[in-house]
Amino acid sequence: MVPLATCERLGASGVKSTEVEEIRILRPDDWHLHLRDGAMLRSVLPDTAARFGRAIVMPNLNPPITTVAAAAAYRQRILAALPEGMRFTPLMTLYLTEATPVAEIRAAKESGLVHAVKYYPAGATTNSENGVRDLRQVLPVLAAMEELDLPLLMHGEVTDPAVDVFDREAVFIDRHLAPLRRDFPELRMVLEHVTTSTAVDFVQAAGPRTAATITAHHLLLNRNALFQGGIRPHHYCLPVLKREQHRQALIAAATSGSPQFFLGTDSAPHPRSAKESSCGCAGIYTAHAAIELYAEAFAQANALDRLEDFASRHGPAFYGLPCNPEQVTLRRETWPVPERLGCGDETVVPLRAGEQVFWRLLPF
Numbered sequence: 274m275v276p277l278a279t280c281e282r283l284g285a286s287g288v289k290s291t292e293v294e295e296i297r298i299l300r301p302d303d304w305h306l307h308l309r310d311g312a313m314l315r316s317v318l319p320d321t322a323a324r325f326g327r328a329i330v331m332p333n334l335n336p337p338i339t340t341v342a343a344a345a346a347y348r349q350r351i352l353a354a355l356p357e358g359m360r361f362t363p364l365m366t367l368y369l370t371e372a373t374p375v376a377e378i379r380a381a382k383e384s385g386l387v388h389a390v391k392y393y394p395a396g397a398t399t400n401s402e403n404g405v406r407d408l409r410q411v412l413p414v415l416a417a418m419e420e421l422d423l424p425l426l427m428h429g430e431v432t433d434p435a436v437d438v439f440d441r442e443a444v445f446i447d448r449h450l451a452p453l454r455r456d457f458p459e460l461r462m463v464l465e466h467v468t469t470s471t472a473v474d475f476v477q478a479a480g481p482r483t484a485a486t487i488t489a490h491h492l493l494l495n496r497n498a499l500f501q502g503g504i505r506p507h508h509y510c511l512p513v514l515k516r517e518q519h520r521q522a523l524i525a526a527a528t529s530g531s532p533q534f535f536l537g538t539d540s541a542p543h544p545r546s547a548k549e550s551s552c553g554c555a556g557i558y559t560a561h562a563a564i565e566l567y568a569e570a571f572a573q574a575n576a577l578d579r580l581e582d583f584a585s586r587h588g589p590a591f592y593g594l595p596c597n598p599e600q601v602t603l604r605r606e607t608w609p610v611p612e613r614l615g616c617g618d619e620t621v622v623p624l625r626a627g628e629q630v631f632w633r634l635l636p637f
């Protein structure tokens with residue numbers, strides 16, 4: 274057993290991940306996160322802040338964060354909800370609508386606190402109704418973002434009801450992303466929460482101005498998890514889990530060392546009642562064990578030596594930010610996940626509720 278490894282030493286040593294007891298990595302960041310607001314924000318924020326130095330905070334509140342003023346106010350609410358002594362920096366985003374003025378994009382860049390703009394096809398996912406219906410309406414805004422070098426983040430699924438739900442990412446790439454990539458060659462784009470080998474192949478081929486985030490749940494689960502002995506609403510998210518061959522492609526991408534792939538949990542809490550319903554919401558809560566779950570996926574793939582690049586280096590490099598200066602230690606240790614987490618008057622059911630997680634993040 275290797276008592277304490279760093280990724281660099283581990284990579285050079287040829288030691289198997291299964292032999293590693295503890296690993297030290299630069300403190301990671303989460304490049305795709307839902308923090309919500311109010312009581313939910315206060316409940317979930319400590320889980321993220323205990324693990325990640327920074328997070329790209331999604332703007333799909335109701336109403337959505339469409340202006341720099343709204344992003345600044347939301348940022349203040351996040352900082353106010355941060356428990357005493359915790360160090361965490363929220364990186365804000367704007368929600369793109371067909372009415373977003375170019376002037377707001379310029380203001381966003383100048384503000385220094387908005388790090389990206391999020392594109393939701395209208396109706397594709399939670400709180401996306403104010404998103405984009407007709408891509409042509411936002412072309413001047415995309416041109417401004419290209420000029421200002423402000424990244425575009427995409428929920429990459431078409432909403433066309435004629436398209437099979439498992440094909441919506443691949444069709445989005447074909448119909449929307451590929452033309453955008455061609456028409457805005459300098460625009461930095463992130464295809465969020467990729468779920469298919471099609472997405473991995475596209476991103477890789479598109480070169481360094483295109484990147485993708487990958488969630489822990491898409492690395493650990495395939496679509497069988499939706500129907501494990503019955504219907505499993507807590508495994509339902511968008512884009513929906515895919516076949517095993519796609520999970521394998523995601524593992525290969527995340528552990529490839531390519532700087533185009535980095536960590537984004539897409540931790541998306543919903544009240545239990547909204548998940549366990551005849552029409553349940555999409556979203557999986559993973560912030561309570563996020564880096565630990567990624568460690569599990571990387572260890573299973575014998576690629577713990579690649580975890581630091583994926584979790585702590587590739588994201589900052591893409592966003593033009595420094596890496597976090599601190600290091601954290603992950604230890605191979607089994608711990609039980611509670612059935613429910615308290616959230617104001619409600620509860621949230623986390624991933625692995627009532628089960629176990631096999632890595633632990635040591636306090637630092």
Ligand SMILES: NC(=O)N[C@@H](CC(=O)O)C(=O)O
Binds near residue numbers: 398428
């Ligand atoms: N991923 C999800 O299933 N849900 C997210 C929205 C999103 O990221 O698409 C949410 O806000 O609940």
Ligand SMILES: [Zn+2]
Binds near residue numbers: 428429465466511512
């Ligand atoms: Zn999404």
Ligand SMILES: [Zn+2]
Binds near residue numbers: 306307539
């Ligand atoms: Zn999301």
